[in-house]
Amino acid sequence: MAEELFMRCRTAESFSDRPVGEDVLYRLYDMLRMGPTSGNCSPARFAFLKTEEARQKIRPALSLGNVELAMSAPVLVIVCYDPLFFEKFETLNPMPGLRDWFAADVGLSDETAFRNGTLQGAYLIMAARALGLAVRPMSGFDAVMVEEEYLRKQGWRANFLVALGYPEGDVSSPRAPRLPHEEACLWL
Template sequence: MTVMYSSTVSPAPDAPDPVLTELFTHHRTPAGFSDRPVEGWMLRRLYDLAKLGPTSGNCSPARVVFLTTEEAKEKLRPALAAGNVARAMQAPVIAAIGYDSLFFEQLPRLSPVEGLRDWFAADVGLSEETAFRNGSLQGAYFLMAARTLGLAALPMSGFDALSVEENIFPNRSWRANFLLALGYPQEGTPLPPRAPRLSFDEACLCL
């Protein structure tokens, strides 16, 4: 079946767009989570959405461990920076977002390009750079997919990566990238003011 793409007229700059509002303008980094659990089927749905985002050569290096029990989250506690402990432990789920340094072993199935697996296997620097870049990209897909599903998502980089790899990841070829605390937002909690962002002219060039 051929997928057809249609062009649509973009809304006026000041017209509200419910999709953009849901993904970008409404959400804030949550200060806390409600007690409502995140069900296993929701985590599967989250992954099934996030996996559809594009990666270089469909390499799909992201690997995720969902910590859903108090026992599992306690394994993470020693790796957390002090400022992240309280918020992480309150979250119903913590997703340890990583990437597989041996992602290229899956390329014969994921990508039809002949010799692609051997090309990455022969160049450690290239494979590591590719895995980290595309794994980070997939991690961003996870965050945005979580928002579309009504979840609050708190990304964290304050942790000991080696500790996570030793105690959380079951496969030693997996490398830690960042943590994503997940849960449902607290009802009735006002949105905090958004922190400043750089303007277009400060952050962008048109050449």
């Protein structure tokens, strides 16, 4: 499984028109939510844009290079984070004083929400791959426009987008280069 997820899967270049069932999306969330976060803070939130209407509303917020692929994906996920994640600590981590510690330090809570929400977004990518879905993460978009259109009521913040669907065509294209351990790791 690890070999498949990390070595053989590739970033999607195109998607088939096969729909992604709601049952698959529920299973996807059930898998990704089990990944660890610091203090079990679980700040990530996910907006699944499944309908053509919902996806079209995001079009003006997308960078030009992301429009075609985002619009062709059966599902576009806005990976978000809740800046008030600590309000869920009664359920997630009822350690005395923890909620108040984060509530009193906006810098700490913002950093924690962003970092752990990003981590959970990576879990979404890996869970999607495990379920046989193709993924394409994207950061080229206007977050303020996305938040205004989709997230204002919840108060969530947009982090990045993930196009989801079933792969189309050859998905075995050559992998882009990665840095060797000598350039990316310290062995202390």
